[in-house]
Amino acid sequence: MIALTLGEIADVLHGRLVTAASDAVDTVVSGLVDTDSRQIAPGDIFVAKPGETTDGHLFVDAAVAAGAALAIVEREVAASVSQIVVADVVVALAELAREVVGRVRAAGDLRIVGITGSNGKTTTKNMLARILEAEGETVAPRASFNNEVGAPLTMLRVTAGTRFLVSEFGASGPGEIARLAGLVTPDVVVELMVGMAHAGGFGGIEATFLAKSELVHAMRGGGVAVLNRDDERVRRMAPIALEKDGEVRWFGHSAEADVQATDVSVSASGTAFTVHAGGQALPVRLRVLGAHHVNNALAAIAAAGALGVELAASIARLETLELAERWRMQPLGSDRVRIINDAYNASPDSMVAALRTLAQITGEGERTVAVLGAMSELGEYAGEEHDRIGELAVRLRIQRIVIVGAAARRMFLAAVAEGSWSDEAVFFATADEAYDYLLTELRDGDRVLVKSSNSAGLRFLGDRLGESFS
Incomplete structure (x- = not known):
């Protein structure tokens, strides 16, 4: 995280600051932020999130023992660490992420990508991160950190030198993507597909479409929407992007796609296809298993292209990816x-x-x-x-x-x-x-x-x- 004083963080969170004996309002904190005391390292910030089976407030002492410089809590605890007391630590986490990303973006050239879809988010996120990390400091979620806690934790890993933030947005109900994406207003949004995943929580496939389209609504004005040409519901999101003076870049197997795949073949050693984009036709050999990952690769290539990465460079970096993610093919x-x-x-x-x-x-x-x-x-x-x-x-x-x-x-x-x-x-x-x-x-x-x-x-x-x- 970027360096902030305890007083600045308290102001951002509208919280009550309780300083430890060794601290003052102008004490600077710049460590990582986490809700898991086991992940805390010296200088980090521990967020004491209440859970379904336990309560993070019970682990403040463990976080302090690990070197935490600050605890964000909903009630003051007896611990030798500075604390900021807030009404809701999850809301506070989001507000801190909004502030940190906003400051980095205002001070530099940070570009933000938001990814959603019923399937393929994590694979596409990993593919895009592999492409972008060769271009500059890139922050992307660990595993599937895409919910109301995981997404802000990822955002809070940006530093003054971060060039790309890749955010993955999942949701189990309406409004969640809008809230999360609204924290950062992405420059590039990627819509993979609208399918039956979580349809029970959304209330049907059309409700799922509306929820997924929240990401395009959250796109920064003049941004780029990378949309799946093969998915009828995703195609219906194009007017939303155009209303925001945005550009639409299509990917898919369709001949109308700006980034298109042909000649797909799948074997036990990987997935091969030809990608067509910008007048070029280049072979791709993924080590990742499954024809369904072709569209994920196309989406990553299209998003990288929107950020200025050459097609050949994107392909070369994708071909080094050996595994989409643990437990995924x-x-x-x-x-x-x-x-x-x-x-x-x-x-x-x-x-x-x-x-x-x-x-x-x-x-x-x-x-x-x-x-x-x-x-x-x-x-x-x-x-x-x-x-x-x-x-x-x-x-x-x-x-x-x-x-x-x-x-x-x-x-x-x-x-x-x-x-x-x-x-x-x-x-x-x-x-x-x-x-x-x-x-x-x-x-x-x-x-x-x-x-x-x-x-x-x-x-x-x-x-x-x-x-x-x-």
Whole structure:
């Protein structure tokens, strides 16, 4: 974070400053900001966020022991550290992020990119960060820091020398993206897709469209909107950008896209395609698995182009990226039994893409195995969407379908109804039961997809299988 005095921070947060014996109003703080006391280092700021299962105020002493220079709290605690007492630490975190980013932007040439979409945010964020970090100091979220806490924490990592801030914006309901993106008013916004992920929380696909379009509304006047030409709902966001005197840059497989992909091919070693942009046609060889990551790469290339990065440079840097993110199409195991752990998150769209990738990368003499768990946050659509995935697995001729967890049982029933017979489809109530089965069932030449939403916990099953067959 940039250097600020305790008094300046208190003023920004409209909080009450309680200084420690060794501090004064003009004491300068410039460390990182975190809500996890285990991540605190000397000089950092600890935000004592109340949680569902515990309360950050209980860990102020631990943060002090780790070297915290300041605690932002909702009630004063007995600790030997300066404190700023506020009504709501999450609101305070956002206001501090707004102030810090605003000061850096006003003083230098900071450019801000905002990314959203029902799927692909984290992969696209990582791809764009890989491209931009060669251009100058780049701040991007760790993992999927894209909510009301994670997004401001990322913003607060900017320094006076930061050239690019890449922010990822997720949401489980209307208004969340507007609040988060409104903190920084991005120069470039990226809209990946509008799908069924979190549709239950939004209240349907049209409500999801409205929520995702909040990012374009938050774009800085005269900015650039990087939009998916292949997604009908994303195309409807173009007028919003134009109303803000912005530019629209399209990406996708469509011939009308400014950054277009053709000749896509997928193998166990990666994904290849040709990118067409600015009159050039250049080959791309991604190490990341799955045709669905082509659009993520196109979006990153288009956003980088809007920031002045040459096409060839973007491609060269993308080709060095070995993994989108842990638990996202992550290759584990060995050539004998390859495990693809994609169980950090799941929506109907990403589930379809992962299953198709499994079918595409499995060669002659090899066997497809899909280990599938529940997709969360689908609300009233959960039943029919789980049915659809079970049916698709059979239609793609997945040879072993292993369904795990009561919330995913409809996938199993749909697969059986679609024509899976004998022991082609099996159901287990727990991941431990599925693990015991797979230890004896998997054989040389198997290609195994592990896919579920985070809440289903199958990412840990994928890790165990990867270790067992390494």
